[in-house]
Amino acid sequence: MSKKKILLIHHGQGVGGGLIALLGLIRELRADHTVTVLCIFASEAVNYLRKEGVAVIVLDTWFYRKAYDLFVHSAASFFSPLGLVRNLYTLLIYFMSMYVFGPAALRKAAQDCDIVYLNSMFISDWAVAAKGLQKKVVVHIREPLADGVFGIRRALIRHVIGRNADLVIAISKDNGVRLGLPSKTVTVYDPIVLDETKGVSISVEPGLRYFTYVGGSQRIKGFAQLVDSLDHLDDRVRIFFLGYTHELERLSGWKFMIRQLLSPYTRRLPVLKRKLQESGKIIHIGVSDSVVAYYRRSVAVISPFSVPHASLPVLEAQHLGKPVIVSDVVGTEEFVDSSVGLVFENGDALALAKAINHLAGQDEETLRGMGEQGQKRSRAMHLNKPCVSQLLQTL
Structure with missing residues (x-):
């Protein structure tokens, strides 16, 4: 070689x-x-x-x-x-x-x-x-x-x-x-890159059901519909919120004003962020390289993308044997079916909340079964697929 x-x-x-x-x-x-x-x-x-x-x-x-x-x-x-x-x-x-x-x-x-x-x-x-x-x-x-x-x-x-x-x-x-x-x-x-050595101490309360969302306040990651779902979640639900929430603050003053003038979503973003901060359902984590620790503490991983995109958190969750909750954007069927998680209609925050509440109410045996099916699906997706290094040898 x-x-x-x-x-x-x-x-x-x-x-x-x-x-x-x-x-x-x-x-x-x-x-x-x-x-x-x-x-x-x-x-x-x-x-x-x-x-x-x-x-x-x-x-x-x-x-x-x-x-x-x-x-x-x-x-x-x-x-x-x-x-x-x-x-x-x-x-x-x-x-x-x-x-x-x-x-x-x-x-x-x-x-x-x-x-x-x-x-x-x-x-x-x-x-x-x-x-x-x-x-x-x-x-x-x-x-x-x-x-x-x-x-x-x-x-x-x-x-x-x-x-x-x-x-x-x-x-x-x-x-x-x-x-x-x-x-x-x-x-x-x-490839799945999850470092098990970068663990953090995560305290959880008995009786509560924890989920993980990775994506910060990015619109494409479904931030808006996640926030809109908060009012409809069961009292026992808690969500580890990972990712940035300050991308617009990086813009200079005039760029931010132009963005606000021309983008309804940008004008709505401060309200969404305030609702997120005030919600008792959200546990704010920010950027973390210990994401695997939060996955393992969770009932499921939430990936409510609002536009078509391959979701790395879904691949990571399935690799670890965790159920997933995803929106039905184009391409979802390539990664998720009813055996490994729940699919809700994109843009329907109430449907997202119902999906979260449904998994929060499942027993450990049911969740473990979905997770095991996710692991099987993950292995099958990567089985017999050429690695990039091998492909480059053909050039």
């Missing part, structure tokens, strides 16, 4: 499920190859990776520090008037990165590598730059590509990836189908 040098380009800035999935990928690749991560943005993700012993390069040019933005066209996003303006800007930036700044950055960073590995569909502009340097190109499709109104952006992204990528890896069958490049695409589910 030949050892390849891989330059993995990462666009994420926060510490969350995407970064954890990336870390699992890096651990797998480093068993057989040499991996260096090129982070487009200087962020807390850089520090996290370096603490894990990963070799990291951070782009330090004016264009990528000040002007660059991601060319996002995902079904896991929402329309807004501000988005129309942003789309025009990111389209211009996309081509500038593709033909001018990307090649300049890669001529140095990718000089000795064999493979340029793009960790997102959002950075497909780098595929052109990498292919121009005669590198093998891999694109990891972590987002469900949107159709759009006219399909122009979809066609552009599909054309760029189809022409320049040697291999496409999709984290779900749904993501792969949406891209529509079956001859190049392989489905490989994200």
